[in-house]
Amino acid sequence: xxxxxxxxxxxxxxxxxxTPVLTxxxxxxxxxxxxxxxxxxxxxxxxxxxCVSGLQRxxxxxxRVFGAAPGSSPEFWAAVVTTVxxxxxxxxxxxxxxAELICRAHGQDPDEAGVDEALSRFGLTGHADAIPPxxxxxxxxxxxxxxxxxxxxxxxxxxxxxxxxxxxxxxxxAEMLADFVATGGSLLMASHDDKFAVASGAELTTMESLxx
Ligand SMILES: Nc1ncnc2c1ncn2[C@@H]1O[C@H](COP(=O)(O)OP(=O)(O)OP(=O)(O)O)[C@@H](O)[C@H]1O
Numbered sequence: 688x689x690x691x692x693x694x695x696x697x698x699x700x701x702x703x704x705x706t707p708v709l710t711x712x713x714x715x716x717x718x719x720x721x722x723x724x725x726x727x728x729x730x731x732x733x734x735x736x737x738c739v740s741g742l743q744r745x746x747x748x749x750x751r752v753f754g755a756a757p758g759s760s761p762e763f764w765a766a767v768v769t770t771v772x773x774x775x776x777x778x779x780x781x782x783x784x785x786a787e788l789i790c791r792a793h794g795q796d797p798d799e800a801g802v803d804e805a806l807s808r809f810g811l812t813g814h815a816d817a818i819p820p821x822x823x824x825x826x827x828x829x830x831x832x833x834x835x836x837x838x839x840x841x842x843x844x845x846x847x848x849x850x851x852x853x854x855x856x857x858x859x860x861a862e863m864l865a866d867f868v869a870t871g872g873s874l875l876m877a878s879h880d881d882k883f884a885v886a887s888g889a890e891l892t893t894m895e896s897l898x899x
Contacts, residue, residue, distance in 0.1 A: 691754030693718045693842045693873030694739055698899070699748030701734050708734050712748070712897045718841075721864070721874035723884035726894030732877035733771060733846050735894075739875060740769040740844050752842065765793075768835045769844040774827075776819040782806065782830055783815040786837055793838040800837060808859065809833040825851040832860055836867065843867065845876040849883045861886035 694716035701709040708731045716722045724732050737743035739750055741758015750757055757763060777785065786805060787797040806812050809829040814822055819830055828851045835843060848864070849857050861883050868874050868888035878884045881891055 691718065691751065692716060693720070693753060694722075694875055695749070695751040696735070696739065696897075697749045699735070699738065699750065700746045701731070701738065701743070702746055709738075709745070711899050713899045714892075714897050716842075716873055716875050718753070718873050719868070719871050721868045721876070721887060721889035723881075723887070723889035723891050724875075724877045724894055724897070725879070725881065725884070725891055730894045732894060735897075736769070736771045736844055736846050736875065736877055740767070740771050742769070742771060766841040767844060768838065768840045768842070770831055770835055770848065771844060771846045774819075774831050774834075779818065781816050781818055782811055782822070785819060785830070786834060789834050789838050795838070802837065805833050805837045808863070810856065810859075825853060825856065828852060829856060829860075832863075836863055840872070842873040842875065845874070847878055848876060848887075849878060849880045857883050858886070864888060 692715050694714060696712055696714040699709050699712040712735060726732055738745050739757055752763060753766060783802060786802045790797040790800040790802060806815050811829055811833060814826060819827060832848055848860060852860060864874060864887035874889055876889055884891055
């Protein structure tokens with residue numbers, strides 16, 4: 688896995704009906720680095736991230752994640768966390784129980800994985816016994832990111848992780864993402880907040896610049 692870039696996209700083309708959205712997109716995220724794709728609303732950032740996450744099939748082009756086709760194996764989902772699609776909450780499970788479930792699904796003991804610390808870092812301690820649908824939109828985003836960072840992974844694919852976070856929340860998340868990259872993780876994100884992206888350890892690249 689370490690021999691390959693985290694993400695390699697070449698000559699990617701995606702259309703919705705007869706409308707082309709991505710044409711000839713090229714992107715490489717070297718393993719252990721962060722890249723943030725920027726660009727105006729509707730330029731195709733989420734479409735690119737969905738394709739790299741294996742959640743959308745492109746019309747043509749080649750995508751490799753750690754050298755393999757995305758979404759095609761248990762190894763992919765063991766290595767990759769994506770928040771490109773909105774999360775689905777388990778009915779009746781609390782915030783803490785969601786965190787415990789994520790840990791157990793990935794073979795971690797919740798106490799050893801630091802569930803309480805994670806909830807605390809994301810300002811969710813007071814909401815540990817609440818069900819996620821009762822949280823505010825920013826708190827739901829905090830929980831989504833807490834769950835993404837709690838489980839082990841090699842690549843985070845995050846679509847506008849700063850969305851709905853308050854300034855302190857943005858700063859805290861940026862620091863955690865920068866730690867993730869500094870300790871060998873790879874990060875591909877889309878964002879409208881350049882400062883946040885840079886503080887997250889990501890190199891900025893415009894969507895326009897990805898077209899060969
Ligand atoms: N399922 C779909 N069906 C038809 N068109 C779509 C679909 N999803 C996206 N599009 C269109 O494709 C284009 C790119 O959308 P996309 O969500 O990838 O852009 P984006 O850069 O992520 O935008 P934003 O910054 O607003 O999140 C837009 O014009 C959008 O309307």
